Amino acid sequence: MTKKRERLAVSRPKKGASGKTGGWRTFRPVIDPEQCNKCGLCSLYCPEGVISEDLEIDLDFCKGCGICAEECPKKAIRMEREER
Amino acid sequence: MTKKRERLAVSRPKKGASGKTGGWRTFRPVIDPEQCNKCGLCSLYCPEGVISEDLEIDLDFCKGCGICAEECPKKAIRMEREER
């Protein structure tokens, strides 16, 4: 079977289309479940949408921007230096 | 002496640049000095500026639009059919 002729440049949706953007963080967010009140604001504001409803952070794609930490009303998120 | 080289199209100002536009009137304005009060409105409104201060009409360039006649407060201008 031959590949379908690609007449023009068309991109298809794909998770990780821009690579594992999480790879180049300088800092990573770490949620302290003790302090967290599950308000969900971190998830609301995360530009990348990588904080799930149950507050799992997808570190493959988290860019380490720190918005979640800044916006957490309980200061429950710490930005930790990535050790590489 | 050779003509100066004309590098680009440039028009020079000239009276009658568009020809004797008066030539193709259907009607010509005729001022009746009896009725005229010299208010100058005809001259003010003439789009072609062909009614002089002393109310002479330059028939070479009057286009016979009839504005002067319409606007004359004394109805002192008659539009006469051009006989050709």
Place this chain on the structure above:
Amino acid sequence: MAPIPKEEHILATTSACPGCSSSLSLRYILKASGPDTVLVIPASCTSVIQGMYPHTAVQVPVYNIAFAAAASCASGMSAALRRAGRGTRVIVYAGDGGTVDIGLQALSGALERETDFLYICFDNEAYGNTGMQRSGSTPLGALTTTTPAGKVHPKKEIDRIVEAHHPPYQATAVSAFPVDLYRKVEKALTFRGPSFIHLLGPCPTGWRFPHGKTIEVGRMAVKTGAWILWERVHGVLAVSAPSKGPLKNPVPLQDYLGMQGRFRGIPPSLVERLQGEIDLRRAEVLREAGEA
């Protein structure tokens, strides 16, 4: 006020249609600006009525330029003249199409960067030069060759658009009041930076009225309030004399529409809508001018 100069800067005569209000307006504009003026002209009736190569009726430099480029061309020209130490007035004289449609972006840019020039939009409410197709400035309901059943969109409000750029001087005018036009051009040119005059230009050919009626049609636009004469200096609006009366006691719009073939057959409902809009506008202007 100084009297209007006798000197004409349009030589008899343009090749405009008989009764053309543009021909008339240009006379007074150039009287006001004088010989140290450059006219920048985008594609429009004016491209043609100035005369064909090798002669022109216009006695100041005329810089003809592509349709969309008048304001930006003038920006460059004004900058160059100022840097060369010259006070030459740069006046764009563009059609409504060249202003509210294809020339809008360049106009907006020139206003934003505070170009030192006067921009006059000669508004005959259609693309005159190509034979009267609709423009953004064509009023609702008007017949044009591309709106054979009447235009379905309202006239674009270029004055509001320009106002949003806060030029120091802005005004409306109509050829039927040439002295008012003259004074406004004179005044506009006293400001440093951009000024804008929106000039209603009754067009016998396109609006389908007898060419002797050019003044009367323009006057009726003012009497009905379809066209309001005002000026706005540093944001402060003042109603001009000819519009003062009509703003309070306008005659019915139909008196204006009825004179023109382009509104033939316009349904009464549309006339009502137009009248309603005019009434609103009148009220707005009165309020803003503090005369309501």
Place this chain on the structure above:
Amino acid sequence: MAPIPKEEHILATTSACPGCSSSLSLRYILKASGPDTVLVIPASCTSVIQGMYPHTAVQVPVYNIAFAAAASCASGMSAALRRAGRGTRVIVYAGDGGTVDIGLQALSGALERETDFLYICFDNEAYGNTGMQRSGSTPLGALTTTTPAGKVHPKKEIDRIVEAHHPPYQATAVSAFPVDLYRKVEKALTFRGPSFIHLLGPCPTGWRFPHGKTIEVGRMAVKTGAWILWERVHGVLAVSAPSKGPLKNPVPLQDYLGMQGRFRGIPPSLVERLQGEIDLRRAEVLREAGEA
């Protein structure tokens, strides 16, 4: 009010800078419009952040188009879809440069002819994609790569320009209030004809603030009144909830400017001028909303 859908239409993740407010905004815009949406994207950061061939992070069709052509492309697309009987939402998502500068003419035309679409201007107040040159939407005083001493012209008032076209729905938004943004997109899409949302988009890269501060900077824009959230439905203005308090009791503008590197070194006189303009605007909005 229905809750905001959980479903994401942006797949993790765009190639935007960390902390980019555009990335955030797109999430909520697409949540509101749903999968039956086409995004029309002129040259801008969004051309890049969607991802490079052959993959994209965006899960609805994205039609990339030349810089000046977004609104007109959308006009044709919307007309075609409607004629084909499809209700697909056509959303232009353009930058400020693509809206107030090079795309203004097309936008004006599309508004005038009542294109059935939603136009969102993502305003990061400069040409982000090419590295932060000034745009017409850059505020007075801001440093950009082409205004290394601060911009000398004020921000172009695109909202007033759009308002002059009387779209049925018009609003402002900012990424810091994603729920407000979501509701506005949702509402805009209920109107037939054009709607316009002017979305302030704090840009850590261009505005020079730490990328964790994106929300705070946006919130501070609202708190100071530098950015007022409102919507205008058929001409009637209503102030949105987050701006109600700040309109009456704003914090000083300096609190907003001071957070951003692009205003470093801005002279106090300019801050005063900007503060004065904001106070005026606030008063205007309050008056128009009948809350003064």
Place this chain on the structure above:
Amino acid sequence: MFEIRIHSRGGQGGVTAARLIALAAFRDGKHATATPFYGAERRGAPIIAFARIDEDPIRIYSQVQNPDLVVVLDRTLVPVVKVLKGLKPHGAVLVNSGHAVTLDHQRVHHVDLTGIALAEDLVIAGEPVLDTPVLGAIARLGVISLESATKAIAEMFQDPRNVTAAERAYRELVL
């Protein structure tokens, strides 16, 4: 091939006249073309239009050099434009004029088309319409049939006064 050159001013209908001639000739069963030569559509400027009639398809697009018939819709053009240029020795001239016109040519005919238009109230924006009446005069010269001429007019214009005017010009042409 029968070739016609029409001299007029913008707004007088010279171009439409040429088109009407071509249409009428076509209705007569011939091949025909009508070509305007004009520029920007401003009223008043001198305009030339051409019509060609032949039994075979016409391949010439350039201007008529040696007309068989010259039509002058505007008498004032006579001193301005060389209306007789290239006219065939036995060619005819048709001038819109209320009285005889002296031209350096044998076959000169006249008819007061302006008068006819004004009398029939065929006026647009203050200018008399000449394109339909002239068709009658040309039919009278035998170039096209009167029947096809009126048919052509009726196809292009709704107002019946156009046909009336053409018929009147047919009758009033001074040969």
Place this chain on the structure above:
Amino acid sequence: MFEIRIHSRGGQGGVTAARLIALAAFRDGKHATATPFYGAERRGAPIIAFARIDEDPIRIYSQVQNPDLVVVLDRTLVPVVKVLKGLKPHGAVLVNSGHAVTLDHQRVHHVDLTGIALAEDLVIAGEPVLDTPVLGAIARLGVISLESATKAIAEMFQDPRNVTAAERAYRELVL
């Protein structure tokens, strides 16, 4: 010709680093070029830049095929990009890392440029600046003189911490 390839992410200064190398080499009296290969200027995307140093004018614009030195400003690129591709057998690798990095190559050096930048507070929009510190490490490898390196940095940046950072990297490079 000595050829260098630099791997980095948009925003980390790989392109500027290449330019600084070229400038320093030029100040050393050599011919040098620095070429970025990048696209749209978005932060985070992998970027390559090249520098070439030679006694003669350089005519090659294409990418470096067989580098003498590979610089990796972002360790996370190692699994994503083939950083060793084409590296000359005796070529060197310099990685920004606080600890030794295992690569399938002999001469691998590391230095914690990020740590140095953070320590010197060289941070723009939240991201540590690596372009100036790396120059010190490269000088240490003998590619350019430290003197020219600091001169080049001083020509392009006003903030003296850039020079300090470079000098620190010079010292801290783990050979």
Place this chain on the structure above:
Amino acid sequence: MKIIATGNYAVAEAVKQAAPWVIAAYPITPQTEIVERIAQFVTRGELACDYIPVESEHSAMAACIGASAAGVRTFTATSSQGLLYMHELLHWAAGARLPVVMANVNRAVGPPWNVWADHTDALSQRDTGWLQVYAATAQEAYDTTLMAFRIAEDERVLLPVMVNLDGFLLSHTMQDLATLEPGSFIPPLHLPHAIDTAHPAAYAPLTGPKDYYRFRWEMERSMRDAKRVIAETEEDFAARFGRRYGMTTEYRCEDADVLVIAMGTLAKEAEVAVDRLREEGTRAGVLRIRWFRPFPKLDLAGREVVVIDRDYSFGFGGVLAHSLCSTARAEPYSVIAGLGGQEVTHGDIASFVRDRRPGEEHWFGVKADV
């Protein structure tokens, strides 16, 4: 139906037959009648389509792009400055592989202003990836416009087509015209890459050096395939309606020693010149180039060639003459004539042939000593 129509009306009639769903156009002399006619058709309900009254030609083409991308048939018309103002989007429409059909009424480009026939407007768009064809009669303008839709929309092509007609000379000349009821001549448009929210994709994304050239090659490949599609379409058209055109049309070429090569109305006028030259004993013929993109492969071996260019590429030469030089190894007598509507008669053309100087270039009307 047999009617009499100008070139402009003929195009408008063809568009009515093709029934695009979206038309976006902006007026410009001498194209206006096309736009006005279409507006009439739409108003009268004779053509069910969205006529978008855009604010510029750049937007006209953008609207066609947007509509075509949605999978519907589109049309626009322009001329000269309008075509130039679209330039960026001409490249775009082709690269986006959209079968937009456009009529371009050839007119000189400014400055100075000049509204008369000239091919420089269209020829200076020859690198944009559009197919270009030049018509010489109203009938041909009609037939070619119809064929243009079918060719553009063919899956092997999917590139836009520009149908050219000489300003005034053809656009405003009334001639006989037979209109058709073409029935199935143009099949419904099926655009394989039409936007479809059920299958989301990003069109024209940022594409790196490793991939970009491939899509350029795809365009060229389709241009090459287009030659076959043109031949098939013209063949089918001829079979059904009896009129045959081709990549080029020939007039008395079989035994000709000298060929006049030109495009548009000049080439038609040249037929009259050739008849006269033959009477004088010169075995001349006319080779009329119809399709300029893709450019036809010609065999001119053993013939003398007089090429008339109604265009010019400054600092180089006549575009048609050079195209022939480089593809058919001709050494033509290159005549530059008809610029800006310059009058060129069959008599003039005959004298070009009589006075031919192979390998030289001649500007008609220019005196050597100017």
Place this chain on the structure above:
Amino acid sequence: MKIIATGNYAVAEAVKQAAPWVIAAYPITPQTEIVERIAQFVTRGELACDYIPVESEHSAMAACIGASAAGVRTFTATSSQGLLYMHELLHWAAGARLPVVMANVNRAVGPPWNVWADHTDALSQRDTGWLQVYAATAQEAYDTTLMAFRIAEDERVLLPVMVNLDGFLLSHTMQDLATLEPGSFIPPLHLPHAIDTAHPAAYAPLTGPKDYYRFRWEMERSMRDAKRVIAETEEDFAARFGRRYGMTTEYRCEDADVLVIAMGTLAKEAEVAVDRLREEGTRAGVLRIRWFRPFPKLDLAGREVVVIDRDYSFGFGGVLAHSLCSTARAEPYSVIAGLGGQEVTHGDIASFVRDRRPGEEHWFGVKADV
């Protein structure tokens, strides 16, 4: 002064030397650094000029036209889509006979988006009446920009000049640069037809068929004269500053049997290929075309030719290859390579030469069976 600079910085430095009074430009990758540098110069007072921050490239060129018409020196810079968006006004600036100088950073045209080197942007403007020159090093970009002002403003020319540099490859590559104190190298601008309210005139008025072609001929005449002016200017430049370029530059051509012909950085890279080919025993040389408009007259008799086009005219072929075919009767091996920044190394170029098939066209990277 000896500095190190990218092609973009080199252009900005040259502009600073030439000191135009009005600059209007709009940013676009990869040209932005030129604009940003100039904005810096102006802000710091190093360049006394009005920098007009326009809202589009169409307006950038319009502003240059307006300023130039007033008789002052002007400059702009752009690339790709920006250049295309100016297209209408490129024609205008040339027809208005204005000596605007522009730097164009060659980049691919969309769609799809691609920001890397490609000559199609500039070459598709080759009919607009602009002189075009392609630089290959930062030094050359600098020197050529300076010369461009003098050539454009020469009374025998008075046409605009476009200086081209390859996107990223040259625009962003840092190299050695010697800047000059050129003193009188560029004389003050005297524009004979500058607007002057003491001598009113209407510029570019409606011009009929009887006159228009004459002004077109004047443009061509000046293009022809430009060859002499270019030669003189380059000669004077070489005499003063010791660097010599010419309409074309040659590398090891004297005894070459096979010539690689190309423009911009590819031709520089080809020198390395030629060195290698010579080592292998192939007598190769590089003929680099610098001035593309006016197009040079070349004598290629008796040599094989490999032409590399970083551009394409769809449905036709490589623009450079065809230009050489038609003017120099070459039968080149036409290689299409480097589109959209496609990587082409000296090794690749050497293999083009080794595998040459005269008369054929080859798309680098395209597999025959695709």
